[in-house]
Structure formats: C-alpha cells, structure tokens
Amino acid sequence: MGKIILFEEKNFQGRSYECMSDCADMSSYLSRCQSCRVESGCFMVYERPNFMGNQSFMRRGEYSDSMSMMGVSGGIKSCRVVPMHRGQFRMKIFERENMSGQMNELTEDCDNIQERLGMSDCLSSQVLEGHWLLFEQPHFRGRMLYVRPGEHRSFREMGMSGMRVMSMRRITDSWALRATLPINCQLTDQKDAHASGRLCGEIESGQTSAGVEIGEHGRPRSIGPLYHAAESGLHTMVAAESFGFGTNATMGKIIFYEERNFQGRSYECMSDCSDMSSNLSRCQSCRVENGCFMVYERPNFMGNQYFMRRGEYSDSMSMMGMRDCIRSCRSIPMHRGQFRIKIFERENFSGQSNELQEDCDNIQERFRMSDCLSCQVLEGHWLLFEQPHFRGKMMYVRPGEYRSFREMGLNSMRFMSMRRIMDI
Incomplete structure (x- = not known):
C-alpha cells in the first residue's frame, strides 16, 4: 500500500494529512499543501481538485518545496495512488x-x-x-x-x-523502483557514472542534476536524473516490500456494468474512481471480485454510500436501496494494526468527545452522546452508522480529519454507532 504525508507549509511544517489512497480534494483536510513526503509506493499529484490540470509523478522521497521542485504553480490540490501492475500492458x-x-x-x-x-x-x-x-x-x-x-x-x-x-x-515495478536511491547513495555526473560502471538507474523526469540532499532513513530530499552507490561499494537496494507493493501485496477489484444483471459495457476498477461517467454512462450492477469498496450515489465520493464485500450485485439500485445508480467508488485497504478514532458531538471537533479503539453499537447508551457531527480518524478504517447496532445509512472514514459530516453531503444524518473495517 502506498503512503504519502502532505504538509501545509514548505519543509514539512504546519498541519499534515496522511493519505493511503486517492484524495479528490485536499481542501477537506488542509488549507494548502506545499511539501510532502512519499513513504511508500508511487503517487500522482495534481494542481487542481478532482485529479485535473498539471500533474507530477512522485516516487518514494521527500519534497520540501513542491512548488519549485516539481513545477507545481499553485500547490497540490488532489492526489492519486498509482497501483503497481505486474501483468501485460x-x-x-x-x-x-x-x-x-x-x-x-x-x-x-x-x-x-x-x-x-x-x-x-x-x-x-x-x-x-x-x-x-x-x-x-x-x-x-x-x-x-x-x-x-x-x-x-x-x-x-x-x-x-x-x-x-x-x-x-x-x-512498472522496475522503472518505479530503480529510480529510488540505494542505501548510502550519492549523485554523480552521468559521464563519470558510465565510465565507472556504477550506474544503478536513471530518472527521466526532466529535472536537473544540481544535487541531492539525503533525508531521514536514506530518502532523497530532491530527485536528480542519475545515482550510483557510494564509495563504500554498498549496492544493497531497498526491498520492494518496503515500498508497499511486494509480491504478497493484494489489491481489490470491482467490475461495473451499465445495465442490470452484468450486461452492457463494463469498467474494471482496482482503485478509487471519483466520477464513473468518464468510463460508463451509468452503472446499475457490479461484481466485487476481491477486496472491499464503498460506492456512492454522487461523484467525488459524496452523498449516500454503501459498503460492498466480495460478491455479485445484479441490481445495485434494488439490492442496496440506492435511489440512483453508482456515480463514484472508493477502494478500502485492509488495516491490520491498531484502530483509533475520536468522535465529537459538534462540528469542527467541538463539544463532548470520546476516543474509541473498538466497535461501539450505541454512543448514546455508552457515552451519553446525543450526536456525532465530526471526527478524527487516527488509525484504521471505520464505518459510521445513523442508527444503533450498525443499521441505517452509513459513512466510510479513513485516517484524517472530518470537520463537518454535513459538508460531505450527509445533511441531517445522525451517527449513533461505528464499526471497524477489519480483515475478516
């Protein structure tokens, strides 16, 4: 799984947001984004929301000033994870x-x-x-x-x-990985690297070879076109698994169909899709082959949403109670660590608050909370439900800050229970 941490200010300062999947609009979490750190995997970052406008490909590394280092003029507004594909192209x-x-x-x-x-x-x-x-x-x-x-x-x-x-x-795995610095690496001149035979890989990013500053844990703070192992002779490359797409990595897969009963044109998806209309005119049935997904009635992951496990949904509107067809979807990565979420009685993290590490089937009985209008997800992925005992309409939340559920297209919805999304 890829992981990127985005910061409001240059040099990794200010408020931060940790992201492990697509984010269609960064303003939901940060007022701006001027630096970032890719801890694993690869990402595309965009100058405009909804994955629009000029974009840059980002490998594992540290980007202390995204505007100058990447040529992004207005800061990062959205980002998309790039899953690794090992089959045919x-x-x-x-x-x-x-x-x-x-x-x-x-x-x-x-x-x-x-x-x-x-x-x-x-x-x-x-x-x-x-x-x-x-x-x-x-x-x-x-x-x-x-x-x-x-x-x-x-x-x-x-x-x-x-x-x-x-x-x-x-x-490809090899192209995305070989541009990452080996342990104990330094920048060298291209002519010298060829002459010495110590070439490890190259990056055709169009950037200059002005120099590289090595960050924490050997991550490059800036990316140049050519690297080789240091004088110590160490050529140990970081294992693919440390980038989040090793050989044991699993990926969800969902196939959408324009008509009921899996008829008509289809679209195969293995990550988030903010607007299904770019691939299908409508979507009235789907098949989840592996993993878990949230599907939404409106583009950009807005409006009523539904949790989908592995299985076949021959008529999504009647089987899932949807008033309209599927307009967007989000992949849910499996989390195997600790779960932590802070829930607040009012918007903007105000009012009574409580921290949860386990499922809660009724916040009113357990915490004497009459409502939940905002939350901070610290670890893991959760489903929030409008009724006790995990019933009624739901909302998916992942690590990050959610200052107003109302602004996420869920007007007048009260959350009364919440459940962890576990790998079971």
Whole structure:
C-alpha cells in the first residue's frame, strides 16, 4: 500500500494529512499543501481538485518545496495512488478526441509516436491493461498525464488543454523502483557514472542534476536524473516490500456494468474512481471480485454510500436501496494494526468527545452522546452508522480529519454507532 504525508507549509511544517489512497480534494483536510513526503509506493499529484490540470509523478522521497521542485504553480490540490501492475500492458492511442482518427495499439514504451508510428498527435486513449504515463515531448520529457484502465475520450477535458502527447511509458515495478536511491547513495555526473560502471538507474523526469540532499532513513530530499552507490561499494537496494507493493501485496477489484444483471459495457476498477461517467454512462450492477469498496450515489465520493464485500450485485439500485445508480467508488485497504478514532458531538471537533479503539453499537447508551457531527480518524478504517447496532445509512472514514459530516453531503444524518473495517 502506498503512503504519502502532505504538509501545509514548505519543509514539512504546519498541519499534515496522511493519505493511503486517492484524495479528490485536499481542501477537506488542509488549507494548502506545499511539501510532502512519499513513504511508500508511487503517487500522482495534481494542481487542481478532482485529479485535473498539471500533474507530477512522485516516487518514494521527500519534497520540501513542491512548488519549485516539481513545477507545481499553485500547490497540490488532489492526489492519486498509482497501483503497481505486474501483468501485460496494452493501450490504444488515437490521433483525435473521442477515440477517432489514426489508431495504434501499444504493449511497450514508445519514446516518439511521430517517428515510430507516424502519428502527429495523440488526443485520446483507451487503456486496456496496466497503468501508463503520457508525456508531451519525445523521450519521456515535459508535462505528463497519468492514465489507468478505462476510456480517456479527451485529454483536453482532463484539464490538459494545449498538451500534445508525443511519448508514453508503462509504470512498472522496475522503472518505479530503480529510480529510488540505494542505501548510502550519492549523485554523480552521468559521464563519470558510465565510465565507472556504477550506474544503478536513471530518472527521466526532466529535472536537473544540481544535487541531492539525503533525508531521514536514506530518502532523497530532491530527485536528480542519475545515482550510483557510494564509495563504500554498498549496492544493497531497498526491498520492494518496503515500498508497499511486494509480491504478497493484494489489491481489490470491482467490475461495473451499465445495465442490470452484468450486461452492457463494463469498467474494471482496482482503485478509487471519483466520477464513473468518464468510463460508463451509468452503472446499475457490479461484481466485487476481491477486496472491499464503498460506492456512492454522487461523484467525488459524496452523498449516500454503501459498503460492498466480495460478491455479485445484479441490481445495485434494488439490492442496496440506492435511489440512483453508482456515480463514484472508493477502494478500502485492509488495516491490520491498531484502530483509533475520536468522535465529537459538534462540528469542527467541538463539544463532548470520546476516543474509541473498538466497535461501539450505541454512543448514546455508552457515552451519553446525543450526536456525532465530526471526527478524527487516527488509525484504521471505520464505518459510521445513523442508527444503533450498525443499521441505517452509513459513512466510510479513513485516517484524517472530518470537520463537518454535513459538508460531505450527509445533511441531517445522525451517527449513533461505528464499526471497524477489519480483515475478516
């Protein structure tokens, strides 16, 4: 599982928010974000909410000034975790929007679509397998765009107006990991590295090789294009498992269908999706193949929501009591450590408060609390219910601060019981 910690101020100062999945709008947790630390996995960060606008790919490391180090002009507004894919890679690229014009299918990296495929432009794509980065310049340089399985009918509508895609690269374990500093590493000149034969890997991020400051636990504070092992001769690489996607890692998988009884067009999802309309016109049935998910009646994880375990849901509207079809979904990672949540009787963490480490089937009987309108999730993932004994409408909360349930699209909803989401 990936993990990123975002900070309001430069140099990891101010309030912070720890994130292990997609976040469509950072303003729910921080007033701004000007530095961050990627502790494991890989992430895309965006200049605008809802994964729009200019974006940057982030590996494990420390970014003390995201605005200057990454070329992000307005701070980080949203972020998306990039799951590691170990199967085949397939993507169809189209010269025009809405998947029209000249088309080519790729299964490998392409450093120049004009030279290799004779394409003058790429304005839409259909990702069949794997996760990809698209670049506006040949040889994987310039602005980038992250695409995952699904149809991407218009890059312009994704906030990338005026961007021409000229090269594309698969996001693989080896590429994502080899750019991370080995233990006891230092920056070297490219010519010297080739001459000495001590090259460990490279990063085609387009950044300069001005220097690297090593942070806590050997994490790089800034990323340059080329690294080699230090004079001590140590070449020990950090194991893949420490990045959160080792060989034993598991990932949830849900398949959505436009029609009831698993009919019509389908969309396979293994992470959060803030707006299903970019992949399907509607969603009226689904199949959870593994893991757990929350599905929502409105885009951006808003409105009434429902917890889904492994199984088949042939008619989501009638089986789950939904008034409308599924508009967004969120993957729920399994947590095996301690669980802690602080609940507050009023908004903005005011009024009576209590800390829970176990399920509570009735806060009124147990704590004499008449309501719960905000909370701080310290550890683990929880479900909050509007009625005692885990009944009625529900809300999923993960580590972070929730100052107002009303602002999350749950007007007039009272929470009276809460349950841990456990790996059972």
